[in-house]
Amino acid sequence: MSILYFIAIPLLASFLTLFFKNYLRYISVAINAILLVLAYFIIENLPITENLSFDSPLAISFVLTKGSAFFMTLFIGISFLFSLYNITQNSRRDIFILTNMLLIGVIGLVLSGDIFNIYIFFEISSITAYILTSLNRDAKAYNGAIKYMIIGSIASIFLLIAIITIYLNIGTLNLITIGERFGYMGANTQFLVLLSLFIGFGIKTEIFPLNFWAVDIYQATSSKINTLFSSILSKAYIFVFFHIAYLWNVDSKYLLFTAMIGVISFGIAEVSSLTSKDTKRVFAYSTLGQLGVLFIGFSYNNITIMTGAIFLVFMHSITKLMLFLSLDILEQRFGQSSIEIFKQFKSPFLIIIFIIGFLSLLGLPPFGGFIAKLTILSGLAGVGAYIMMGAILVISLVEAVYLFRLLSYTKDTQPKVKISIPLLQKAILASIAFAIIYFGIFPNALLDISQQVASSIIGGVHV
Amino acid sequence: MLDSFNQTPFLHSVITIGSFLILLIGLVGALSKKNLFKIFLSLAIAESSLFIYFIGMHFSIGKIAPIVTNKVTEFSNDMVDPIPQAMILTTIVIGIAVLSLALSFIISYYKLTGKMRIDDMNELGEDK
Amino acid sequence: MSLKQKISIQSILVSLVVSIMTIILLGVLLNFTTSFEPTLGNELLRINANNTKSANAVTSVVTYFRGFDTLGEVTILFLSIFGVGLGLKGFKDKLNIFSYENTLLKIGVDTLFPIIILFGIYVIIHGHLSPGGGFQGGVIIASGFLLMFLAKGDDLNINHKILELIESLSGAGFILIALLGLLVTDRFLGNFLPLGEVGKLFSGGVIPLIYIFVGIKVSAEITALLEYFIRIKDVR
Numbered sequence: 130m131s132i133l134y135f136i137a138i139p140l141l142a143s144f145l146t147l148f149f150k151n152y153l154r155y156i157s158v159a160i161n162a163i164l165l166v167l168a169y170f171i172i173e174n175l176p177i178t179e180n181l182s183f184d185s186p187l188a189i190s191f192v193l194t195k196g197s198a199f200f201m202t203l204f205i206g207i208s209f210l211f212s213l214y215n216i217t218q219n220s221r222r223d224i225f226i227l228t229n230m231l232l233i234g235v236i237g238l239v240l241s242g243d244i245f246n247i248y249i250f251f252e253i254s255s256i257t258a259y260i261l262t263s264l265n266r267d268a269k270a271y272n273g274a275i276k277y278m279i280i281g282s283i284a285s286i287f288l289l290i291a292i293i294t295i296y297l298n299i300g301t302l303n304l305i306t307i308g309e310r311f312g313y314m315g316a317n318t319q320f321l322v323l324l325s326l327f328i329g330f331g332i333k334t335e336i337f338p339l340n341f342w343a344v345d346i347y348q349a350t351s352s353k354i355n356t357l358f359s360s361i362l363s364k365a366y367i368f369v370f371f372h373i374a375y376l377w378n379v380d381s382k383y384l385l386f387t388a389m390i391g392v393i394s395f396g397i398a399e400v401s402s403l404t405s406k407d408t409k410r411v412f413a414y415s416t417l418g419q420l421g422v423l424f425i426g427f428s429y430n431n432i433t434i435m436t437g438a439i440f441l442v443f444m445h446s447i448t449k450l451m452l453f454l455s456l457d458i459l460e461q462r463f464g465q466s467s468i469e470i471f472k473q474f475k476s477p478f479l480i481i482i483f484i485i486g487f488l489s490l491l492g493l494p495p496f497g498g499f500i501a502k503l504t505i506l507s508g509l510a511g512v513g514a515y516i517m518m519g520a521i522l523v524i525s526l527v528e529a530v531y532l533f534r535l536l537s538y539t540k541d542t543q544p545k546v547k548i549s550i551p552l553l554q555k556a557i558l559a560s561i562a563f564a565i566i567y568f569g570i571f572p573n574a575l576l577d578i579s580q581q582v583a584s585s586i587i588g589g590v591h592v
Numbered sequence: 593m594l595d596s597f598n599q600t601p602f603l604h605s606v607i608t609i610g611s612f613l614i615l616l617i618g619l620v621g622a623l624s625k626k627n628l629f630k631i632f633l634s635l636a637i638a639e640s641s642l643f644i645y646f647i648g649m650h651f652s653i654g655k656i657a658p659i660v661t662n663k664v665t666e667f668s669n670d671m672v673d674p675i676p677q678a679m680i681l682t683t684i685v686i687g688i689a690v691l692s693l694a695l696s697f698i699i700s701y702y703k704l705t706g707k708m709r710i711d712d713m714n715e716l717g718e719d720k
Numbered sequence: 721m722s723l724k725q726k727i728s729i730q731s732i733l734v735s736l737v738v739s740i741m742t743i744i745l746l747g748v749l750l751n752f753t754t755s756f757e758p759t760l761g762n763e764l765l766r767i768n769a770n771n772t773k774s775a776n777a778v779t780s781v782v783t784y785f786r787g788f789d790t791l792g793e794v795t796i797l798f799l800s801i802f803g804v805g806l807g808l809k810g811f812k813d814k815l816n817i818f819s820y821e822n823t824l825l826k827i828g829v830d831t832l833f834p835i836i837i838l839f840g841i842y843v844i845i846h847g848h849l850s851p852g853g854g855f856q857g858g859v860i861i862a863s864g865f866l867l868m869f870l871a872k873g874d875d876l877n878i879n880h881k882i883l884e885l886i887e888s889l890s891g892a893g894f895i896l897i898a899l900l901g902l903l904v905t906d907r908f909l910g911n912f913l914p915l916g917e918v919g920k921l922f923s924g925g926v927i928p929l930i931y932i933f934v935g936i937k938v939s940a941e942i943t944a945l946l947e948y949f950i951r952i953k954d955v956r
Contacts, residue, residue, distance in 0.1 A: 134910040137895055140795060144891040147884060181788050182901075182909040183771060187763055189788050223806055230799055237792075245679055249792035256693065256796060260803040263697060269715045271701035271807075275628065276713075278694045282635045283622065285690075286615075286642065289683065290744070293646045296676070300759030321744055345716040405718065464636050616741050624734055656775035658765060659851065660918060667769055667777060673761030678781040682793045685855060689800035692945055696804040701953060703811075 130171060132179050132191045135164055135201065135236050139229040139349030146222050153220040154212070157228065161209035164232075168202045178242070188301065190242040197239045199578065200368050203443060204235050205358050207450055214454060214557050215353075223264065231257045231357060233315035235365040242304050244292055247369060251288060255281045255333070258362060262346055273349025280332055280342050288329035291322050308377040323383055330370040333416055334363055336424060344401075347413035349460050352457035352466070355409065359416045359453065360446040367420065367442075368586075371427040375587055384428045391424025391519050399527045407465050408456060411531065412449070415490060416493045418528060419445050422521065426505050427586075431512055435583035440575060444489060444497040444565065450484040451561040454554070455479055461545035462548055471538035475545035478555060483539070487532040489569070491525060497568040500576070600652045607648035614641035626709045628701075632694045637662050639687050643680050773915045774810045774848040774924035782853065783930045787909045790930070791894065792953045794937060798891060805880075808948045822871075829871040836864035844935035848924040854931035858938025865943045869950050890937040897926060899932070 142160055149156055171177070175195055180188040208228060215224065234254030241247050259281065263274035296302065298318055299310045311319065328339070335343040336578065347355050395418045402414030419441070426438025456466070458479070463470045476501075484497065492502035502525075509518045550558075568575050596602070618638025625631050627686055650673050654663065658671040705715075758766075764785050765777055774780040782790055844857030868876055901910035907927075916923030 131902055131908060133898075133902065135937060137899055137908075140791075141895050143796070144888050144895070147888050180907065182784055182786075182907060183766075183911075184907065187760060187767075187785070189786060223802075226799075226802060230795070233795070245682075245786075245789060246792070249682070249686075249789050249796070252690075252796055253792060253799065256690065256799050256803070259693060259697075259808065260799070263700075263803075263807065266700070266807065268701065268704045271704065271713045272713050274697050275694070276716075278690070278697065279622065279631055279635070281696075282632075282639075282690060285686075286619075286635070286638055289639070289642050292679075293642060296679075296759075297646075297649055302675075302760060324740070336632070348716050394607050406852075407718070410718070469676060602892050612744075614737065614743070619737055619741070620734055623737060657851070659776040660769075660777075661850075669765075671765060671777070673759060674765060674777040674781045675759070675786075676759035677778045678786055678789070680779075681782060681855060685793050686796050688828060689796050692949075693800045693803050696807045696948070700807045712767045 130167075132171070132177060132193055132240060133181070134167055135205075136233050138163065139233050140290070143226045143229045143233075146226060150222065151220055152220070153222060153225040154216050157212040157225055158209070160174070160215060161205060161212050161232075164205045165202070165209060168198070168205060172198050172202070179500065186303065186306075189246055191240050192242040193240060196368070196372065196582050198237045199439070199469050199582045200365065200442075201236050203446060204232065204239075204361050204365070207356075207446060208232050210450065210557060210561070211353075212355060215555055217551055217553060223260075227257055227261055227264075228357070231261070231361065235361055238365050238369050243302050244304060244307065246296065247301050248285075248288055248292055251333075252285060254362060255285070261357065262350050264354060265349075265351060269349050273346045273576065276342050277346050280339075284329045284332035287325045287332075291325035291329060294322050294325070304373065304376055305523070311377045311379075312384050319380075323379060326370070326373070327387075330366055331390075334366045334370060334424075335420055336390055337397055337421070340394065340398075340417055343417060344410050344413045348407060348409050348418075348466075352409060352453045352460050355412070356450050356453040356457075359412075359449045363416070363420055364423075364442055364446060367423055367427065371440075372586060375430075381430070382432065388425050388428035388517070391421045391428060392517060392524075393421075394418075394424065395421030396520070396524050399524050399531075403527065403531050405531075407466055408459075408468055408470065408535075409466070412452060412456065412537070415528065415532075416445075416449060418524070419490070422502075422505070425517065425521070429508070429512060429514075430587060431508055432580065432583050432587065433511060434505055434589060435507030435508075436576065436579045437501050437506075437508055439570070439579040439582050440504060441498070441501035443575065443579070444501050444568065447561050448486050448489050448498065448565060451482060451558055451565075452490075455482050455558060458548065458550060458554070462546065466525060468535070468538065471535055472541040472543050473546055474539075474548050476548040476550070478541050478550065478558075479548065482558050482562055483504070485565055487536060491529050491532060495566065495569045497565045497572070499569060500572040598653060603651075603653065604649060607645060611641040611645035611648070614638070614644070628698045628708055628710060629695075632691060632698075632709065636687065636691055639683075643684065646676050646680055684713055726778065769918070772911065772924055772927060773918045774849065774927050775918050776848050776853075778851075779848045779853050779931065780927060782923070783927045783934075784909070784911065784925075784956065787898070787930065790934065791898065791909075792854055794891060794894060794934060797938065797941055800885065800944050801887075804945060804948055808952065809951050811836075825871045831866050833864050833868055836867070840864065844932060845921070845928065847931040847935075848927050849919065849921070854934030857936055858935045859942060861935075861939035862942035865939075866946050869946060878943070878947050880944065880947075883940050885941040887937055887944075890933045890940070894930060894933045894937070897930060901926065 131302050133575050139160055142156065147155065175193060175198060177193040179191045179219050182188055187524035231254060234250050234257055237250035238247060238254065241250060259274055259278050262277050263270045295307060298314050299307055334337045371505065398414045398417035398421060399587060405414060423438055423441060426434055426441060459470050459474055489496035492498045506518050506521065615638050618634045618641060620708065621630050622638065625634060651664045654702030656670055658674045660667065707713060768780055772780045772784050772873050825953060840861035843852040843860055844854055847853030881901045898909045901912055902908045904910065904912040911925040912923040915925045
């Protein structure tokens with residue numbers, strides 16, 4: 130039983146697609162199901178460190194702690210739901226390879242214990258994201274893909290600068306050894322490394338001031354692909370960024386800086402979405418805002434706040450999965466994605482789904498988002514950061530304005546188009562909605578898991 | 593007098609200043625050029641500067657290649673570090689892959705719309 | 721926005737980049753060489769002679785000690801060539817980009833092509849004995865094919881199905897070697913073949929085998945890439 134099966138199985142499947150061209154959608158569901166079962170069995174013996182190729186601390190190591198196991202299982206679960214949703218469409222070779230590669234990229238990012246390996250998986254997920262952006266093959270898609278590639282290459286250059294400086298000054302590539310020796314470097318060099326890491330990962334986690342490109346990318350692709358970007362990709366980068374920060378015991382001023390950046394990013398994203406006229410852009414701004422809240426949540430070295438942040442990661446990922454898949458139904462029916470389509474569809478099922486999703490994003494009871502925001506805010510009160518609490522509450526009001534405006538469009542009295550949804554997709558959306566309500570009313574099991582994950586991230590080494 | 597140029601610190605400072613200038617040229621070019629090809633060319637130049645820096649800084653005068661032959665019969669500390677070479681090998685191939693992907697996107701975009709400059713790319717935005 | 725606003729935003733951005741870069745330079749130049757000896761590379765050099773009997777330390781680092789990075793790199797190459805193929809598959813207006821008669825090229829390529837291929841195979845197979853390896857040899861083989869494209873123009877038809885088959889099988893071969901290592905020696909990418917003596921062709925255990933798979937894969941992929949780009953008519 131080895132951790133590497135999580136990477137080897139999807140990789141082998143992607144290489145051998147030539148032989149199974151017509152059954153790819155079933156194989157995709159099967160692979161994700163197998164990985165879920167493997168994850169269930171491997172979680173019993175945490176923590177695991179596995180060295181590759183030979184047995185020595187000099188080798189590349191893969192580390193499975195409670196934190197990385199949580200994120201890995203979340204990503205496999207979302208990928209499973211996504212492949213199950215696609216089982217009614219035709220088998221497409223490009224979606225199969227790209228979703229498998231995306232899964233490999235984020236699992237490797239989360240599990241790897243070696244900084245150059247993290248760079249390799251960073252590149253794998255970036256290239257997958259570039260190709261996914263261009264999947265529609267029209268002018269908008271290529272426009273978005275080209276802009277994404279320019280910014281993404283700048284991010285890789287800065288990450289490379291960080292790795293080069295680390296190897297020149299510390300001489301090793303293992304994350305834990307770097308953490309032990311990090312404090313012995315000069316202050317200037319530490320600043321250089323942290324700045325380059327912030328720019329490199331910050332571009333990918335879509336945080337201010339480096340996220341001016343992100344909303345265009347969400348507009349360039351279809352909503353189905355936006356689920357992968359919003360639920361899987363950005364969460365992985367946030368986890369790696371903060372995992373490294375806590376593992377290396379960085380200066381507390383750095384974490385203060387990231388908290389400030391988080392709240393500024395949240396504010397700007399929500400304010401910008403007030404004037405937006407395209408539903409994909411609205412949802413993208415909402416995602417950027419929630420990522421800002423996650424930045425705030427991860428930046429305090431406090432168990433309660435981080436428990437709330439982990440809970441928010443879970444809730445936000447499944448909520449955005451549900452919302453973007455519903456938006457995809459609308460987009461395919463109307464062929465466009467402006468706000469006006471909310472005035473033109475008639476489907477009580479979809480309206481209920483949107484209500485549940487929006488109220489959970491806002492953080493209102495009895496939905497899961499309420500528990501997440503409540504935990505973060507009570508943690509902030511416990512630390513004494515009242516200004517931050519106030520800022521989050523005020524900006525959430527702004528979020529409420531545009532989300533309720535969207536909901537009010539559905540009550541518009543215009544001639545409407547009836548939308549019928551296949552049973553399987555209805556079942557998937559309904560089960561996610563049910564999970565949101567369930568975790569809002571009975572949150573204790575998930576809160577307990579989130580607390581263990583939070584203590585494993587803050588604890589740094591091997592918990 | 594020329595012997596003072598054959599010292600390792602002088603070599604290291606030349607490499608540092610040179611690669612920093614090339615990195616600056618690359619990044620400034622990527623942000624201010626308007627033609628799409630030139631932007632990606634500037635990014636490739638910026639990446640090359642990092643390769644030169646990394647390999648150059650690990651070289652000291654008097655070290656030899658880490659290969660065992662008839663004349664050099666065992667591995668010793670006189671040899672250059674093999675890890676940076678392996679890392680840069682990988683990174684060069686990644687650079688090729690990303691650059692070829694970018695070129696294919698630019699060509700497809702040009703065939704669809706006929707635009708080659710980043711100012712004219714206006715399909716995405718608020719009012720579309 | 722007006723021209724003045726555009727220029728000012730751009731100059732702000734550029735000056736921001738320049739100032740960040742200057743901070744970086746100061747940070748680097750003022751505070752270098754606090755290095756911890758021995759570095760990771762020196763440690764690996766020390767154990768290289770016993771763990772893998774390969775004469776080229778860089779090859780053993782690339783394929784064995786950090787073989788997983790090579791697996792990732794092979795994946796990245798596969799992904800991007802796949803992405804290029806998705807976008808450019810529709811274009812079939814192939815035109816010889818040398819549109820003049822070049823007799824020397826046409827006659828010479830028939831002699832040069834097998835020699836280049838042979839040289840590429842030599843570089844791939846002797847990766848653990850002298851500078852070279854899978855990537856280097858693969859690109860040499862692909863450059864031989866480029867020469868054929870330039871000389872023959874429209875007469876040369878590459879069957880992409882065969883190239884894709886070669887790519888898939890060699891990639892799967894690499895992972896299967898790694899999984900075999902997992903089953904036999906309980907470590908992913910472990911060494912399960914006999915090591916032999918330093919300097920012989922059959923030495924180094926699993927290292928030359930990995931590099932052969934990598935070499936075949938890289939040559940197939942770069943050839944496919946060149947073919948995709950050459951078939952686009954000059955767009956100006």
